Structures are given as C-alpha cells and as structure tokens.
Amino acid sequence: MTxxxxxxxxxxxxxTVAEARQFAExxxxxxxxxSVDADYAVCPPFxxxxxLRVILPSGVLLGAQNVHxxxxxxxxxxxxxxxxxxxxxxxxxxxxxxxxxxFGEGDEFIxxxxxxxxxxxxxxxxxxxENLNQREHGQTLQVVANQxxxxxxxxxxxxxxxxxxxxxxxxxxxxxxxxxxxxxxQVIAHIRSVVGENxxxxxxxxxxxxxxxSVKPGNIAGFTNQPDIDGALxxxxxxxxxxxxxxxxxxNGR
Ligand code: PGA
Numbered sequence: 001m002t003x004x005x006x007x008x009x010x011x012x013x014x015x016t017v018a019e020a021r022q023f024a025e026x027x028x029x030x031x032x033x034x035s036v037d038a039d040y041a042v043c044p045p046f047x048x049x050x051x052l053r054v055i056l057p058s059g060v061l062l063g064a065q066n067v068h069x070x071x072x073x074x075x076x077x078x079x080x081x082x083x084x085x086x087x088x089x090x091x092x093x094x095x096x097x098x099x100x101x102x103f104g105e106g107d108e109f110i111x112x113x114x115x116x117x118x119x120x121x122x123x124x125x126x127x128x129x130e131n132l133n134q135r136e137h138g139q140t141l142q143v144v145a146n147q148x149x150x151x152x153x154x155x156x157x158x159x160x161x162x163x164x165x166x167x168x169x170x171x172x173x174x175x176x177x178x179x180x181x182x183x184x185x186q187v188i189a190h191i192r193s194v195v196g197e198n199x200x201x202x203x204x205x206x207x208x209x210x211x212x213x214s215v216k217p218g219n220i221a222g223f224t225n226q227p228d229i230d231g232a233l234x235x236x237x238x239x240x241x242x243x244x245x246x247x248x249x250x251x252n253g254r
Pocket of ligand 1: 010168172173174175212213214215233234235236237
C-alpha cells in the first residue's frame with residue numbers, strides 16, 4: 001500500500017503562546033508549500049495547544065508531546081487524553097527518549113500511554129531508538145525491536161490501524177549527527193517487520209514510520225526517499241516556519 005508522508009515538528013520546551021502564534025502566521029504564508037498529499041503536525045508545549053488550534057494552516061494537525069495514561073485522578077502536574085482530545089489534538093508523542101532518560105519513563109508506562117491514546121481515538125507517535133553505547137555494541141536492531149514489542153504488546157491489531165512510530169537514535173537527537181539514510185532505512189525496515197510479526201501484515205504495511213534526529217531541510221529528502229521511511233519527526237529545525245515549509249517541500253520532492 002502507499003503510505004502518506006508525514007512531517008511532524010516536536011517543539012520540546014520551546015515557544016510561548018505569542019511565539020507559537022507567530023509561527024502559525026508565518027507558516028500560513030507558506031501554506032501553498034504544504035502539499036495536500038502529505039500529513040503535517042506540530043507538537044507544541046501544552047500551553048500553546050489551545051491558541052494554535054484555530055490558527056494553524058489547514059492540513060497541519062496538532063500533536064501533544066506527552067500524556068498521562070490515567071483518566072481523571074490525583075496526578076498532580078499531569079494531563080489526560082480526554083483533556084488533549086477536547087483541545088483538538090490528533091497525535092501524542094509517546095516514549096520520546098527525553099522522557100525515557102530525563103523523566104525515568106519505562107517501557108510499561110509507555111505501553112499504558114499508547115493504549116490510553118488509542119482508546120481515546122488519538123494517534124500515538126511512538127518513539128524508539130538506541131543510545132550510543134547500544135549502537136556501538138551492535139544492539140540497535142534488538143533494542144528497537146524490544147521497545148516496539150513492549151509498547152504494542154497489549155494492543156489488538158484492529159486498534160492499530162492508526163499508529164505512527166518514530167525511529168530516533170538517541171545519539172542523533174540534537175547532536176547534528178545522523179545515521180546514513182541507508183542505515184536508517186535498515187532499522188526502520190526491521191521495525192516494520194517486527195510490527196508485522198507481532199500485529200500482522202496489514203498493520204505493518206499501513207503504519208507510518210518516521211526517522212528523527214538532526215533532520216533539517218538539507219538532509220530530510222535523503223531519509224524520506226527511502227522505501228520504508230514515511231517522514232520525519234523534527235525538533236530544532238521545526239521551530240522556524242520557513243524551515244518547516246522547506247522540509248515539507250524537500251520531503252515531497254518539490
Ligand atoms: P532534533 O530532535 O531534530 O532537534 O534532533 C528530534 C526529536 O527529539 O524529536
């Protein structure tokens with residue numbers, strides 16, 4: 001099946017509401033560069049979701065960077081899937097390596113988040129990826145397979161028609177370093193085969209799998225031209241509207 005390309009911006013802890021508005025205005029001026037044949041999302045901090053909802057150019061959907069898997073409850077400082085859904089959020093980044101490393105999130109907790117997001121009718125962007133030590137020990141394929149399997153273990157194939165996975169080598173995030181497109185293709189093809197073994201061929205052929213880690217306008221096409229790489233999850237280079245639009249053009253071969 002032909003999968004749509006997907007460009008997602010992960011803003012991390014950047015942009016006030018005023019700055020987010022400015023981004024949306026600038027991106028709107030480039031809206032003709034956002035081909036309707038691809039998917040787009042920006043994932044701002046929670047505080048900017050409400051403002052962006054009404055001013056993003058059409059076709060650019062909202063994503064959140066995190067969620068708590070519980071419903072209502074005594075979880076000080078957390079945000080539930082229903083709260084995100086009410087704000088028009090479509091995607092939720094789950095298991096980003098910064099959450100795993102800096103905030104101690106483990107595979108089980110991440111699996112609960114994936115389930116909660118799907119149950120609410122939103123689409124998880126599940127992040128997996130090896131760290132430098134694991135890469136140097138030749139464990140990359142095993143690490144991403146384990147992360148993928150654990151996160152999806154409790155979920156029925158029928159619930160997984162809308163799933164995005166982002167392969168983000170930890171050592172490539174924010175470092176300016178990347179694997180070669182061929183290396184990323186190899187890992188992503190492996191992730192797709194792991195999804196197939198565990199969830200069936202239909203899910204494997206429909207799941208969008210993105211590459212993430214130091215993607216920018218000058219290198220995105222090398223990744224997204226690979227047969228199994230369906231787009232990119234981009235941090236730093238997604239913060240400027242022109243850079244976002246330039247990546248959209250390059251991803252779409254324009
Ligand atoms: P980067 O971040 O593009 O700044 O490397 C990617 C990410 O963390 O999703």
